[in-house]
Amino acid sequence: MKLISAGETAANTNMSVEAGEDLVRIGEMAKKYGVTLRTLRFYEDKGLLNPRRDGSTRLYTRRDKARLKLILLGRKVGFSLRDVKQMMDLYDPTGSNTKQLRLALDKSEKQLARLQKQRALIDDAINELSGSMSAVRRMLAERSAPQASAAS
Amino acid sequence: MKLISAGETAANTNMSVEAGEDLVRIGEMAKKYGVTLRTLRFYEDKGLLNPRRDGSTRLYTRRDKARLKLILLGRKVGFSLRDVKQMMDLYDPTGSNTKQLRLALDKSEKQLARLQKQRALIDDAINELSGSMSAVRRMLAERSAPQASAAS
DNA sequence: TATAGAATTGACGTAAACGTAAAAGGCGCG
C-alpha cells in the first residue's frame, strides 16, 4: 500500500525506492538465505526476528538480516534456538556487550565439548559398524563359496 | 504361579530351577542390559521382542537376550528401531539367511555413509565454532585492556 | 476485472524413543 510509494514502474517486484531503507518481504528474504517462509515466521514467533510491518506484510531490514545470519550460524554449530535467542537478547547497541560475549563464550565452550563427544561417539559407531560389516561379508562369502571350509 | 514351581526357598527372587530354561522377568532383564522397564515394553510393542508369558508376567529367554543385544548394537551404530526390526524380521533359523545378511550389509553401507557425513558436519561445526570463539576472545581482550589499540 | 502469485494467521502433524503418571493385581514376609 505504501511500501513502494512514488514513481514505481520497474519490472522487479520488490525495490524500495525512497531512502536506502532496503526492505524486503518474506519471499525474497527466504530465497536470499535459503530458508522457507515457515522458518522465518517460526523464528519470529520464537522472538528471534522482529520485522517491521506494512499493514500485515512483513518487511525485513538490515538488522533482521544480520540477526538471521547469526541464527543460521548458531544452528550450524549446533546451538538450539533457545540458546541463540538467549545470546541475542543480550545485545545492547549502546554498551560493550561484555555480558553477551561472555555468555556466548560460555555456551560455545559447552557446545564445543558436546560436539567433541559426539564426534567420539560417531567414531565409535563407525568402527563398530565397520567391524560388523566385515563379519557379515565373511559370512556371505562362506555361503557363496562353501567349498573350502573349516579348519585352517 | 508356576514359574518357581517346586522346592523354592532361596533368598534370591528369580531363579528358574527346573530345566536350564533360564527365564528372567522384566526387572532383572532391564538391570542386566541397562535399559528401563519402559524400554523393554516399548520394544515389545514395536515387535522387536516377544517374551513368553506366565499369566501376564513377561519371561525373557536366551533368544530375547540375543535379540536385545542386537537391538542395542543397532541403536549404538545409529539404526532406527524400524531398521533393526526389518533386519531381524528376516531371520530364519532354517535357512542360510542370505537375504538377511544382504539387507544388513546394504543398510550398514548407507548408515556408514550417514555417519561419515555427520562426522564431516561436526568437524565443520567444530572449526566454525572454534573460529568464532577466538574472535570473541579477542573482542573481550580488547574490552578488558583498552590501552594498546589499533594498528600493529 | 479476472486471475495468478504472494502473503497472512491458525492449527494440526511429524519423527524417535521413550518418560511419567494412574490404577490395579500378585506375591512373599514378618
Place this chain on the structure above:
DNA sequence: CGCGCCTTTTACGTTTACGTCAATTCTATA
C-alpha cells in the same frame, strides 16, 4: 493381615524445528 515391592495395561506428555494444509486477503498484471 497388612506392607512393600514387582508387574501389568493404558494413555497422554516430551523434545525440536519446522512441514503441511486451510481459509482468506492483498497485490500486480494483462
